[in-house]
Amino acid sequence: MLLVSNVQAACFMNSDAASDNIQINLGRILIKPSLAIGDRITLWNYNIPAGPVFATCYYGGSTYTRFARSMTAVSGMDHVYQTDVPGVGIRMYSRRDQQVIYVPSQLDYYNVITYVYQPAEIFEVELVKTATTTGSGTILSSGLLTTNYTDGTGPGRPRYTSTISGFIVTSTCEVDSGSKNIAVNFGEVPSTTFAGLSSKGPEHDFAINLICQGGNVAEADQGLISVRIDATQDKSMLPGVLAITPATDAASNVGIELVDVLNGNEHKIVFGQAIVLGRTPVNASSTLQLPMRGRYIQTQTGKVGPGTANGTATFTIEYQ
Structure with missing residues (x-):
């Protein structure tokens, strides 16, 4: 009888898998006075094409999409987080077929061996009005915004990351x-x-x-x-x-x-x-x-x- 002990379930990036960065450039965005709290200010999207296997999971494991900085959730608004501009929140998610995966997220795998490939998806970023009074300024400071990685390899070698730029004007x-x-x-x-x-x-x-x-x-x-x-x-x-x-x-x-x-x-x-x-x-x-x-x-x-x-x-x- 063969006994397997101390097996740790985890997913690992393949050695030939590339790391990509998604640059979210929102430009200059004007908040119109007619917008109500909860209304969308703008929507940005990016098509991620289907790709080959980028990770292998053994006895299970997970992939994560996380914020790469501290973000505060906006009370009463689903999946919306505060930006650096008062009264403006951000919601990020991916659309895969009929599935919507919000940031942050965790995808779990349970088979003995799972080959994880890149599906075709649309990565979307919404800015949302979160307060009656809104400010002006840079949406978020420079640097990484999100990172997607496997639990076995860790965030030091991500599958992809995202950065954001843009400026809010309230008039x-x-x-x-x-x-x-x-x-x-x-x-x-x-x-x-x-x-x-x-x-x-x-x-x-x-x-x-x-x-x-x-x-x-x-x-x-x-x-x-x-x-x-x-x-x-x-x-x-x-x-x-x-x-x-x-x-x-x-x-x-x-x-x-x-x-x-x-x-x-x-x-x-x-x-x-x-x-x-x-x-x-x-x-x-x-x-x-x-x-x-x-x-x-x-x-x-x-x-x-x-x-x-x-x-x-x-x-x-x-x-x-």
């Missing part, structure tokens, strides 16, 4: 109370004011004011703020001319022209296209203003027919 803007619903009253304009196609009525100036709070990091890492104007385009397709609201007593052959007056000069508006206002301040609050001008404009040949001439446009804040 917020809200519409000034006086700009939330702007009513521009053109008053009564005689139809005889218009002498032909593209002739215009009196001008009326107004402004959209945004109160913006910047993050805590200087240089070009503040949010770039734009305003997008949307409206029903007049059938003449004249740039920046919105259609008159249909009504039984509506005026004819006329529309409402909107232009921006940034830097004191008129610029044609393209509906649906962002107008850049500038960047949010550093560690301070400021007002970004979009000065605008509106007027009636004749949109067809012939005479302008009298009647009501109302129109509506909406604006949306955009962050980059």
Whole structure:
């Protein structure tokens, strides 16, 4: 009878197995104010192709994927850990067929001999909003973030590791109370004011004011703020001319022209296209203003027919 004693179950890296590093480059990430706690800020993924056997397990054993630094779990959020930026967490996992394996993880093997090969998988990294107030800065300090290794060989010779780089920018803007619903009253304009196609009525100036709070990091890492104007385009397709609201007593052959007056000069508006206002301040609050001008404009040949001439446009804040 053959007796085997003191056999230690373990997995060992094969001598010809390579070690790879996954570089997670998230770039510059802007946290939009509309995100709620628990929402995903961004998602990054990396395809790991199927590969040959890289480890052999004897009488069982395990492979581990661990953080290579101290990480603190975020209470109440599954598999989310704090980053170096307040209010921002990180979740890391691999997708293999129908299986999701989160970091940290342990895969166990139980056969007398098991050959462990690299399956095709997608390695994914999520950033998650974890608090109402978020900060700005480098996501995590440089150095290894995770390491995958066998229990027999140990972390000194990993199968693969990961490093991360990226920068978080937190910027917020809200519409000034006086700009939330702007009513521009053109008053009564005689139809005889218009002498032909593209002739215009009196001008009326107004402004959209945004109160913006910047993050805590200087240089070009503040949010770039734009305003997008949307409206029903007049059938003449004249740039920046919105259609008159249909009504039984509506005026004819006329529309409402909107232009921006940034830097004191008129610029044609393209509906649906962002107008850049500038960047949010550093560690301070400021007002970004979009000065605008509106007027009636004749949109067809012939005479302008009298009647009501109302129109509506909406604006949306955009962050980059």
